[in-house]
Amino acid sequence: DAGVIQSPRHEVTEMGQEVTLRCKPISGHDYLFWYRQTMMRGLELLIYFNNNVPIDDSGMPEDRFSAKMPNASFSTLKIQPSEPRDSAVYFCASSFVRWGSPLHFGNGTRLTVT
Amino acid sequence: GQQLNQSPQSMFIQEGEDVSMNCTSSSIFNTWLWYKQEPGEGPVLLIALYKAGELTSNGRLTAQFGITRKDSFLNISASIPSDVGIYFCAGQPNTNAGKSTFGDGTTLTVKP
Numbered sequence: 277d278a279g280v281i282q283s284p285r286h287e288v289t290e291m292g293q294e295v296t297l298r299c300k301p302i303s304g305h306d307y308l309f310w311y312r313q314t315m316m317r318g319l320e321l322l323i324y325f326n327n328n329v330p331i332d333d334s335g336m337p338e339d340r341f342s343a344k345m346p347n348a349s350f351s352t353l354k355i356q357p358s359e360p361r362d363s364a365v366y367f368c369a370s371s372f373v374r375w376g377s378p379l380h381f382g383n384g385t386r387l388t389v390t
Numbered sequence: 391g392q393q394l395n396q397s398p399q400s401m402f403i404q405e406g407e408d409v410s411m412n413c414t415s416s417s418i419f420n421t422w423l424w425y426k427q428e429p430g431e432g433p434v435l436l437i438a439l440y441k442a443g444e445l446t447s448n449g450r451l452t453a454q455f456g457i458t459r460k461d462s463f464l465n466i467s468a469s470i471p472s473d474v475g476i477y478f479c480a481g482q483p484n485t486n487a488g489k490s491t492f493g494d495g496t497t498l499t500v501k502p
Contacts, residue, residue, distance in 0.1 A: 318494040319478065367432050376421040376440050376482065379490060381432025
């Protein structure tokens with residue numbers, strides 16, 4: 277079990293640029309979650325998918341953020357255009373759909389927007 | 391939406407001391423989970439609780455699911471330097487398996 281794999285681990289970009297974060301969930305997991313972690317706001321759920329279908333995107337900050345899951349083994353979170361306040365650590369997590377299943381997190385992507 | 395109040399926000403303790411942290415919620419949860427996050431990594435599950443009143447241990451860690459279903463605590467006995475990290479509680483409602491609400495975390499520092 278390779279765990280949840282995220283790339284890149286670090287991303288530094290200039291304001292206005294497009295940023296794409298990538299995630300490969302654990303094989304067989306039905307849920308995929310995107311979280312953002314900052315000192316001020318802690319862990320925030322941005323969006324989650326069930327069987328590749330977006331279920332709840334109410335945590336996505338604004339239209340600059342979009343997420344896709346084209347198949348069961350890949351998801352992307354895109355920010356276009358990026359802003360300095362988007363600087364944070366972005367985590368992807370996956371789990372089984374059954375009741376009480378814990379989340380398995382990747383090691384995150386640290387995004388810095390200058 | 392549902393919110394969890396986790397306390398304390400941070401703890402500075404001496405190696406060998408016991409640690410206690412807790413989470414309270416205004417809503418009922420049917421699963422409580424405790425995670426630990428180390429620097430540069432994502433949170434990792436420590437203990438999962440599935441029944442009100444349940445007391446579960448994992449080595450030096452002990453966690454309990456409150457009888458009201460609105461709270462949980464985590465104890466660490468005889469702390470060691472590698473216990474350093476951020477500890478998160480998370481609650482899952484019965485209506486949406488998998489969607490967790492996270493507390494703000496307790497940052498633990500252990501002085502040798």
